[in-house]
Amino acid sequence: MTARAENLRSELRARLPETLPPRLGVAVSGGGDSVALMHLLHEIAQYEQVELLVATVDHGLRPEAPAEAARVAEQAAHLRIPHETLRWQGWDGAGNLQDQARQARYDLLTNWAHRHAVGAIVLGHTADDQAETFLMRLGRASGVTGLSGMPDTRDYDGVSLLRPMLGITREQLRQYLSECGVEWIEDPSNHDLRFDRIKAREALSGLDVLGITAKSLTRVAQNLAQAREALARYTQDSARKIAVVDSGDIYIERRGFEALPNEIQRRMVVGIIAWIAGQGYPPRQSSLDQALAAVQEGRTLTLAGCLLLPQGDKTWFCRELNAVAGESVMPEKPWDKRWVLAGPQTPDARVGALGEAGLPQVPDWRALSKPRKALLASPAVWQGENVLAAPLAGYSNGWVAEFTAETPEFYQSLLSH
Template sequence: MTTKAETLRTELRARLPEKLPSRLGVAVSGGGDSVALMYLLHEIAQNEGVELRAATVNHGLRAEAEAEAERVAVQAALLEIPHETLQWQGWDGAGNLQDQARQARYGLLTDWAHRNAVPAIVLGHTADDQAETFLMRLGRAAGVTGLSGMPDARDLKGVTLLRPMLGITRQVLREYLSEAGVEWIEDPSNQDLRFDRIKAREALAGLDTLGISAKSLTRVAENLAQAREALAVFTQESARKVAVVDDGDICLDRSGFVALPGEIQRRLVVGITAWIAGQGYPPRRSSVDQALAAIRDGRTLSVAGCLLIPQGDKTWFCRELNAVIAENVEPLDVWDKRWVLSGPRTPGAQVRVLGEAGLPQVPDWRLLGKPRRALLSSPAVWEGENLLSAPLAGLSNGWTAGLAPETPEFYSSLLSH
């Protein structure tokens, strides 16, 4: 007879990569979901010769948090799993607490992973979390991407985040722990209706009579995820027809772009701005609408750290000058999180934006055929106020500018949006 533990391990393992890394991390808060995850993963790791390591983030927001982290450490020790508590001390009392705590949690976990040579971290998000996310995003009138919910896997700062329990409910996990005699912690904030997620949890509990449950909403999110992937492929194929990469900038054929379906236009704008200005929160829908109108009308516009510049029947996407005006690094360091400039060893050389002071010192920049404002925001090598090189503007002097290794190829990057 198959036990509940065996059934859960089988379902969890099916959502993990076929080949697990030799060292795997697991984030454990002490709550029922993550404690169950640690115990289930422990068996899987032992069977497959994988070294499992655990980490707990203490946000320092509740007096009980330290004792709860110590409790997780004891549970991990019983399983002979190395454990570390990560402390967050970054909240100043301003802004959205849950959002800042979430960002801090991921930052601490990925830093921990790099320190410990852990290529992937398993997270304890469940079907209930997915359903709550769906409801919250539904309330914000999200589109296909938003409603497709949390992915099974994604890359963050070079670390793979895995969510293999998105098809498993909290109730089933707690039943498993109870049968195994394993205790867990109930966070009192899970009853705090000031938080949107808890409101969504309460709303979900009242939808059973309509046949709407965590499981059914998770299936809806999975269906939409498949639709999102199909749209991403079509966006990539469309980009190859209407968008050209030119030294880190993107040049759009305006008529070809305008002829695309509206959803694909939106995805292209979001993908282009993310590739140029960096991954982060995508621009708001209103900002994307403004960008679409600017492309259609041939107008200049600033959006999400990028500048849209019309030129004939084209529209260029480039970095906005004000976004990089203060960037200042040594040669070989990453400038604006995407460029690396290398060349002759020159004591005192610095990489800064070309800007209004530098472009007049580049005699042949017009031969490139690019808009002047696109070149202003490009990286250049300076020695004090003396311009040594502007590789992307046509002044090399033995220097080269290349995209940082972690920067994805543009067309491939569109598959992640």
């Protein structure tokens, strides 16, 4: 092993968890960054007796993609690492292609991880990616959270996503591959100036005369990440005082909320929405401004799959019925990715939203002193047109509703926003 390889391996390992899971996944596209990551992790996995698995996502958007995935499979086979190509076929030509492809990539990878009992997936983002992200978000006038860049670790659908190369540059990795005699694939889209990331890459290349480099911007992002963590702690402490969890919904005391600094108000609303509606991109600034105004003025508002409902001196945050109205699963299966309902063995039982048709079948729901619309989106057990149970609406009938194992405790979840 060369000195360069040893230094890179040491830096990468220092950013990984102290104890690695028995099975570790790595996402490899075939580009220089992820190919170098695969080789470096192979050395670490052998030494620490960790089983490594490789996945390549084929978005089905470029004719070269299947051949590139096959090339990664060959390289993985040479290292005796199991490989699987994950194909996306969900693009219908509508919406933002890059956002949908990114979301699909993470969904495919985490589903693959669950199938193979992989506890964590390592991603090949580098210091250059972090710096480009910083510049793009700077152009959008992002705040502390946006400018703190990509986190080293993130939980996605119960799988840890690890980025241990955020302190390593693209050039360092290519020099390592060249020394090892390993080839990689150059994606032609990396030179397509139609993409904002490529524009940021070009802009960054001309800023080094000012001392602004991938390394320096990565350090700035790290500094802001520390500020983000401090704000997250403040938000968590504030939520413990004014926010109450009630059967998967949350209500806040408006007077206490209004006394908080604006930044903490925003963070709390983002955290509540993410906990109720699921992780994803936070609402846009304009939508958040509307939400803050709705809370302060005691108005009803729909936002990102959530419903904000005023009730006296409180505002409730609950799931929006339209977001879950079409979801139906068997008992003991995750519903809305957060609830599991279990009870007596019942033929043809299904779990779905309580809804307008179900609520009248629930006795004494008014005794809960909870907004009616908050109960409509709660899970119920159906047999045909009949409601057998609605545990969150006070009608258990031998059934229980529990959070999935992947659903974090609310107050703890605020530290990840």
